[in-house]
Amino acid sequence: MTLTxxxxxxxxxxxxxxxGGTKSVSTNDVAxxxxxxxxxxxxxxxxxxxxxxxxxxxxxxxxxTEEGKKRALTTIRKHRLWEVFLVDKLQFAWDEVHEVAEExxxxxxxxxxxxxxxxxxxxxxxxxxxxxxxxxxxxxxxxRLALNEMDIDQSGQIVAVKDSSAxxxxxxxxxxxxxGARIKILDKVxxxxxxxxxxxxxxxxFMSKDVAANILAIQS
Amino acid sequence: MTLTxxxxxxxxxxxxxxxGGTKSVSTNDVAxxxxxxxxxxxxxxxxxxxxxxxxxxxxxxxxxTEEGKKRALTTIRKHRLWEVFLVDKLQFAWDEVHEVAEExxxxxxxxxxxxxxxxxxxxxxxxxxxxxxxxxxxxxxxxRLALNEMDIDQSGQIVAVKDSSAxxxxxxxxxxxxxGARIKILDKVxxxxxxxxxxxxxxxxFMSKDVAANILAIQS
DNA sequence: AAATTAATTTAGATATAGCTAAAAATATAT
DNA sequence: ATATATTTTTAGCTATATCTAAATTAATTT
Numbered sequence: 001m002t003l004t005x006x007x008x009x010x011x012x013x014x015x016x017x018x019x020g021g022t023k024s025v026s027t028n029d030v031a032x033x034x035x036x037x038x039x040x041x042x043x044x045x046x047x048x049x050x051x052x053x054x055x056x057x058x059x060x061x062x063x064x065t066e067e068g069k070k071r072a073l074t075t076i077r078k079h080r081l082w083e084v085f086l087v088d089k090l091q092f093a094w095d096e097v098h099e100v101a102e103e104x105x106x107x108x109x110x111x112x113x114x115x116x117x118x119x120x121x122x123x124x125x126x127x128x129x130x131x132x133x134x135x136x137x138x139x140x141x142x143x144r145l146a147l148n149e150m151d152i153d154q155s156g157q158i159v160a161v162k163d164s165s166a167x168x169x170x171x172x173x174x175x176x177x178x179x180g181a182r183i184k185i186l187d188k189v190x191x192x193x194x195x196x197x198x199x200x201x202x203x204x205x206f207m208s209k210d211v212a213a214n215i216l217a218i219q220s
Numbered sequence: 221m222t223l224t225x226x227x228x229x230x231x232x233x234x235x236x237x238x239x240g241g242t243k244s245v246s247t248n249d250v251a252x253x254x255x256x257x258x259x260x261x262x263x264x265x266x267x268x269x270x271x272x273x274x275x276x277x278x279x280x281x282x283x284x285t286e287e288g289k290k291r292a293l294t295t296i297r298k299h300r301l302w303e304v305f306l307v308d309k310l311q312f313a314w315d316e317v318h319e320v321a322e323e324x325x326x327x328x329x330x331x332x333x334x335x336x337x338x339x340x341x342x343x344x345x346x347x348x349x350x351x352x353x354x355x356x357x358x359x360x361x362x363x364r365l366a367l368n369e370m371d372i373d374q375s376g377q378i379v380a381v382k383d384s385s386a387x388x389x390x391x392x393x394x395x396x397x398x399x400g401a402r403i404k405i406l407d408k409v410x411x412x413x414x415x416x417x418x419x420x421x422x423x424x425x426f427m428s429k430d431v432a433a434n435i436l437a438i439q440s
Numbered sequence: 441a442a443a444t445t446a447a448t449t450t451a452g453a454t455a456t457a458g459c460t461a462a463a464a465a466t467a468t469a470t
Numbered sequence: 471a472t473a474t475a476t477t478t479t480t481a482g483c484t485a486t487a488t489c490t491a492a493a494t495t496a497a498t499t500t
Contacts, residue, residue, distance in 0.1 A: 006487060027448055040488055042449050047486090059448060059495060090335040100329045109320045115310040226457060247478055260458055262479050267456090279465055279478060 001051050005106045008075050010034065010044050011053055014064055015072035021064040030062075073137035079105040080126035081116050087127040088120060094127040094179060095169035129160025129179050129216065145219070147185070148193060148212035155184045156217040163214040172215075176203055183217060221271050225326045228295050230254060230264050231273055234284055235292035241284040250282075293357035299325040300346035300353075301336050307347040308340060314347040314399060315389035349380025349399050349436065365439070367405070368413060368432035375404045376437040383434040392435075396423055403437060 003011065013033045017025045027045065031038045049056030053068030064072065082104040086092040092100075114135075117123075124140065125131055133139045144159055158181045161168065172178065176199060186204065187196040193209030223231065233253045237245045247265065251258045269276030273288030284292065302324040306312040312320075334355075337343075344360065345351055353359045364379055378401045381388065392398065396419060406424065407416040413429030 004486075028446095036487095037489065038448060039450080039490075043487080046449095086332075090332070090339055092331075092335070096331075100327065100332055103327045103329075104324075107320065107323045109323075111312075111316075112306075112310070112320055115312070119310055224456075248476095256457095257459065258478060259460075259480080263457075266479095 003051065003053070003071065007044070007048060007051070007053075008071070008106060010041075010048060011064070011068055011072050012075050014048075014054060014062060015069065015076070018064055021069045024061040024063045026061045070137050073133040073139070075105055077133045077135075077137075078107070078113055080130060080132040081113060081120060081123070083126045083128070084120050084123045084132075085116060088123075093173065095164075095166055095173065097127065098164075125159065127179055128164060129158070142218050144216040146213045147183070147195065147197065147207075147215045147217060148188075148209050150185050150217065150219070152185050152188055154219060155182070156219045157182050158215055158217050160216040161214055162216065168214065171211075175205055175207075177205065177215065182220075222328075223271065223273070223291065227264070227268060227271070227273075228291070228326060230261075230268060231284070231288055231292050232295050234268075234274060234282060235289065235296070238284055241289045244281040244283045246281045290357050293353040293359070295325055297353045297355075297357075298327070298333055300350060301333060301340060301343070303346045303348070304340050304343045304352075305336060308343075313393065315384075315386055315393065317347065318384075345379065347399055348384060349378070362438050364436040366433045367403070367415065367417065367427075367435045367437060368408075368429050370405050370437065370439070372405050372408055374439060375402070376439045377402050378435060378437050380436040381434055382436065388434065391431075395425055395427075397425065397435065402440075 010030065013030060014025050015021065017029050017033055027038050027041045030045070031041045034041065045054065045056045045062055048054045048068070049062070052065060053071055054062045054064050056062050079101045082101040083094075083097045086097040086100060087094055123132055129144070131139045131141050142159070146162070150156065158177060158179055160179065161172070177183075181199050182201065184198040184201075185195065186198050189195070193212070195207055195209070195212050197205045197207065197212075199205055230250065233250060234245050235241065237249050237253055247258050247261045250265070251261045254261065265274065265276045265282055268274045268288070269282070272285060273291055274282045274284050276282045299321045302321040303314075303317045306317040306320060307314055343352055349364070351359045351361050362379070366382070370376065378397060378399055380399065381392070397403075401419050402421065404418040404421075405415060406418050409415070413432070415427055415429070415432050417425045417427065417432075419425055
């Protein structure tokens with residue numbers, strides 16, 4: 001059973017909204033995520049239900065099935081591998097890759113993805129720090145915490161952002177923070193939660209608690 | 221004015237059938253090329269005419285416009301660059317790339333193509349030996365001749381095939397001929413036109429005139 | 441428990457891209 | 471010049487994916 005591009009996009013949205021299939025999702029939430037109307041969503045849910053990638057009970061929202069989860073993870077895997085390709089090989093900035101990857105993820109060729117994975121050296125994370133599911137849909141997430149949750153003198157590496165709006169990504173770029181940067185917490189101001197952070201052992205950065213809360217790191 | 225994937229495919233077919241825009245093309249020919257019905261083609265020609273990429277006079281076939289030529293060449297450029305990527309970087313065989321490139325060519329991102337071109341070192345020919353149009357649609361074809369048109373003792377390099385059916389490509393692979401192979405004509409049999417050819421200064425190949433006529437080379 | 445509000449579905453549109461069958465236009469043969 | 475054959479177009483239908491407006495169901499108040 002093949003899915004159209006539109007169906008794949010809906011399924012991916014449902015997978016994300018359901019936190020990886022752990023909770024059910026409402027028609028309205030899907031409509032908001034897909035930037036479309038609830039009426040269009042109802043139609044699509046019926047179709048996805050017929051194809052047995054979701055379980056659909058009218059008026060009571062949807063749950064993703066095991067088959068649906070597998071399909072969604074394949075699409076996510078393809079999206080993230082293409083993002084790695086664009087950044088590592090074609091010198092795209094990490095805030096420029098999303099739209100193109102959104103198109104590339106729908107190319108149908110298991111061989112292509114297998115070869116791409118190998119060509120990129122089997123990366124485990126995309127340029128935003130999100131984990132890349134393996135061929136079987138297994139994901140190894142690493143424990144991440146926001147910078148404002150780290151203590152003074154702790155060191156680590158930036159691996160992701162919570163807010164991936166273009167505005168925020170541009171700001172990070174400007175101040176010299178990036179995915180992969182090694183960081184150390186130099187100081188935390190009790191009063192407002194703002195922080196002083198050492199980046200790559202040379203640059204010192206001041207940031208508000210709001211900014212710090214949107215940057216995720218792994219400890220080292 | 222953007223074209224849909226289907227429109228891009230029709231335009232590409234019309235470009236090829238018209239020999240690069242030098243002659244007009246009939247509805248029936250387009251239908252045969254696109255493996256669809258003439259009725260469907262009529263509809264599409266009206267649409268492409270409205271978008272001014274072809275000039276369409278009912279019952280008298282179509283001519284591609286300058287704008288249409290530019291669009292078709294962009295699609296061809298993308299297709300061929302992706303083919304180079306698949307063969308050079310992802311170890312695809314040259315007879316496996318067509319279908320995937322047929323999908324990849326529709327990805328919309330001028331930046332992507334510019335970067336891909338640079339990443340591949342601005343290749344001038346695809347893995348089948350066909351020329352890759354530059355950003356402005358310029359194509360530099362090199363004079364090619366079929367092996368059966370070459371004389372004894374002439375040397376050259378295989379750059380393309382006329383018959384690119386899977387069967388023929390597989391046969392070439394099997395006997396050790398490939399795009400890029402250096403060749404030398406050792407002997408030609410008057411009686412049936414069959415030939416003896418030295419490949420890469422080591423392997424000797426016997427081939428019928430029919431096979432030789434389907435392999436194109438440049439002289440050196 | 442009835443009324444109101446919110447969420448969701450259905451009904452009836454539109455646009456794209458295809459199809460078949462019938463009609464119309466062009467080309468060819470007698 | 472007329473008849474026949476070929477080519478092409480039109481008309482009307484199907485499927486996907488969207489929409490708006492109306493109807494229905496579920497949830498919340500009073």
